Amino acid sequence: MQTLEELKESVVLGGRQMIERGLVAGTWGNISVCSDTGDRIVITPSGRPYNELRPTDMAVVDKSGNIIEGNRPSSELPLHLSIYGARPDVRAIVHTHSIFATACAVAGESIPPCLEELVQVVGGGVNVAQYALPGTTELAHYALSALGDRMAALLSNHGVVACGPSLKEALLIAELVEKAAQIHAIAKQLGNARRLSDDDIQLMRRYYVKKYRQP
Numbered sequence: 600m601q602t603l604e605e606l607k608e609s610v611v612l613g614g615r616q617m618i619e620r621g622l623v624a625g626t627w628g629n630i631s632v633c634s635d636t637g638d639r640i641v642i643t644p645s646g647r648p649y650n651e652l653r654p655t656d657m658a659v660v661d662k663s664g665n666i667i668e669g670n671r672p673s674s675e676l677p678l679h680l681s682i683y684g685a686r687p688d689v690r691a692i693v694h695t696h697s698i699f700a701t702a703c704a705v706a707g708e709s710i711p712p713c714l715e716e717l718v719q720v721v722g723g724g725v726n727v728a729q730y731a732l733p734g735t736t737e738l739a740h741y742a743l744s745a746l747g748d749r750m751a752a753l754l755s756n757h758g759v760v761a762c763g764p765s766l767k768e769a770l771l772i773a774e775l776v777e778k779a780a781q782i783h784a785i786a787k788q789l790g791n792a793r794r795l796s797d798d799d800i801q802l803m804r805r806y807y808v809k810k811y812r813q814p
C-alpha cells in the first residue's frame with residue numbers, strides 16, 4: 600500500500616513525464632492518483648508549471664472534493680472525482696492536451712480501434728465526449744458517458760482523458776492515444792482508415808488484461 604507521500608512523489612514524476620513526452624505545454628493538463636483505500640485523491644495543483652512542482656505542492660482531497668491538505672486543486676477536479684466515483688477499476692487519471700488527439704477532439708472524430716496496442720490498453724476505440732466548458736460538472740458527465748467501460752476518451756475541442764489501474768498505465772494510455780490519433784489522421788489522408796474486428800478487439804483486450812493485470 601502506497602503512503603500519501605509516495606502518491607505525491609508519483610504525481611510529481613508523472614507531471615515531468617507528461618512534459619518530457621510532449622503531451623502537455625505550460626500548466627495545462629492535470630494528473631491524479633487515488634489511494635488504495637479510495638478515500639484520498641492526490642491531484643496536481645491549479646496553474647503551476649510541472650517542472651517546478653514538488654510533493655508538498657500537491658492538493659489532497661477526499662472523494663467529495665474537500666481539500667484535506669496542500670494547494671488549490673486543478674480546476675478539472677470534478678472530472679477526476681466523477682471518474683473515481685463511477686469506476687472503481689480506475690486508480691489514476693492523466694488529462695492531456697496532446698496535439699493529434701486534440702485535433703481529433705476538435706474535428707469531432709473518434710479514434711477507431713485500429714491498432715493492437717490501443718485496443719489492448721483502452722479496450723476499444725476512443726470516443727469523443729459531447730462538448731462542455733472545461734472544469735464543469737457537465738464536462739465530467741459527458742466524459743464519463745464517452746468513457747463507458749473503456750480507459751480513455753476525447754474531450755470535444757479540449758483534449759484527452761486517460762485512466763488506468765496505476766499512474767504508469769494511465770500515462771502509457773495517454774501516449775498510446777496520441778500515437779493512435781496521429782496514425783489515424785495519416786491513414787485517413789492515405790484514403791482508408793481500417794478498423795479491427797470486434798472479435799479481435801475482445802481477444803486482444805482479454806489477453807492484455809490476463810497477462811499484465813493479474814499477479
Ligand SMILES: [Zn+2]
Binds near residue numbers: 675695696757758
Ligand atoms: Zn484540459
